[in-house]
Amino acid sequence: MAESRVIDRLFDFLKTSPTPWHAVACMAERLEANGFQRLRETSSWSILAGGKYYVTRSDGALIAFRLPQGKLESLRMMGAHTDSPQLRLKPRPLVRSRDWLQLGVEVYGGALLNPWFDRDLGIAGRVQLRRAGRIEPLLVDTRRAVAVIPSLAIHMDREANQGRSVNAQTQMAAVLASLESCVDQTVETLIARLIEEQYGESDAEVLDFELGLYDRQAPAQIGLEGELFASARLDNLLSCFCALEALLDADGSQGALLVANDHEEVGSSSASGAHGTFLADVLARLNESVGEGGEQGRVRLIQRSRMISCDNAHGLHPNFADKHDAGHGPKLNGGPVIKVNANQRYATSSATAALFRDICQSVEVPVQTFVTRADMGCGSTIGPITASELGIATLDVGIAQWAMHSIRETAGSADPAYLIRALTAFCERSELD
Known part of the structure; x- marks a missing residue:
């Protein structure tokens, strides 16, 4: 082997x-x-x-x-x-703040929170659909980065490197899109868009979902001689x-x-x-x-x-x-x-x-x-x-x-x-x- x-x-x-x-x-x-x-x-x-x-x-x-x-x-x-450990989307995740549409999250498991900042984040999970009178699960995955949780610049938080804590409720909503481009966006239309992009299905009736954010960076072998791998x-x-x-x-x-x-x-x-x-x-x-x-x-x-x-x-x-x-x-x-x-x-x-x-x-x-x-x-x-x-x-x-x-x-x-x-x-x- x-x-x-x-x-x-x-x-x-x-x-x-x-x-x-x-x-x-x-x-x-x-x-x-x-x-x-x-x-x-x-x-x-x-x-x-x-x-x-x-x-x-x-x-x-x-x-x-x-x-x-x-x-x-x-x-x-x-x-x-x-x-x-993951950041899972809340049932009603869309948050409008200033000029941006964001995703409210709930921390799943004992996650290290600081490494989630400034990453290229995708959305993936499962959705429950009604098709022909039956409820069926469907796996969804954006397969591209669609969100980011930006850090606050060091100039605005001079104590950032001095053991700063992270508040998952107020500081970790992921930026998804500008409000100008998504003025009428709802969670239902967002999920419908994800399904259409992945499967080409435009008339899915979404009943419920379990979705989360994930890092889009691919696994990689690292080290001068490839001794390590990261993912x-x-x-x-x-x-x-x-x-x-x-x-x-x-x-x-x-x-x-x-x-x-x-x-x-x-x-x-x-x-x-x-x-x-x-x-x-x-x-x-x-x-x-x-x-x-x-x-x-x-x-x-x-x-x-x-x-x-x-x-x-x-x-x-x-x-x-x-x-x-x-x-x-x-x-x-x-x-x-x-x-x-x-x-x-x-x-x-x-x-x-x-x-x-x-x-x-x-x-x-x-x-x-x-x-x-x-x-x-x-x-x-x-x-x-x-x-x-x-x-x-x-x-x-x-x-x-x-x-x-x-x-x-x-x-x-x-x-x-x-x-x-x-x-x-x-x-x-x-x-x-």
Whole structure:
């Protein structure tokens, strides 16, 4: 697997996935191109041993799995999330201020706000339409920069570099157009224009929408020797990509499953989040179709399985090395990072960490460990949620990155291939104890 080819595919995925809904659509397209059959939650499932299938929920979450020949006894599960911190448009977003039409926004997740200023911003998301008496979702994307959040000049705020805070309500409305050119613009006419520009459809009846701003700057490999790459939404589309690559690369000898939940950045409490029933529902149906069947069979399936939760880790920052524990500063291009927290903010145990270390050693992948400083708070992932909801032994790993939750994040160019190799070996592992 050539590192450059992996980066090229990753960049294609990042460019076409400005929202969770776009990410799921891209993953579904890739799965179908590789022989996976789509299932629908509202239909009966006819699942065969040796088959490859996927299912989505609420357009923003996806589960894909490939089954071994014979009875399903265990699964190698990989988890990630499709959402990233973002500025979402309010339901009535249009704001008229002086000579300009602006977009009122709501902060989704724990975003770093300052990097959003002075960026070329597009609009993307999903719209609910009525067509022929039916309500249907439609993905929209301006595919060009249409808005900007301009900074205030240093001459008018001499304290701007002295720890200035940002007020999301009063200081982050994005400039969309001049009032002179859009005097009668409404949110309905704006969305209709977006649909017409993208699809050539001029008579769509818009019922509702979920739209947000995103950075139009393309992913790029950087560094004198291309050691790094930068993009929006690396947290956590990078993990979605690596897990999907591993599922596709695996030889199919073992049962393997990828779950990509939505809403991790806001607590995972939704039907398509890790606190929801999506994964449990799919596992129950798998057990009835190709497993032992019954409640005891479902429990045995889960207890024989393992989960690797993939979410990026904080790489050692050369300008802020004191923010890391001295013995646990993961390096970019240093391989996957095992994430540990004594208070179970990560789900890693010595048993699951040992399994992953053994897998990495078997395929010559370097591995690192991260634990946060004892005097700092620790974030979390879908790992502890999935472990507690299902009762499955779980490990938290990730690729080291800088600037987590910024509009543009940075990671090491060698690390995606490392993680894919390790996850592929996990999907092919015959023994999970």
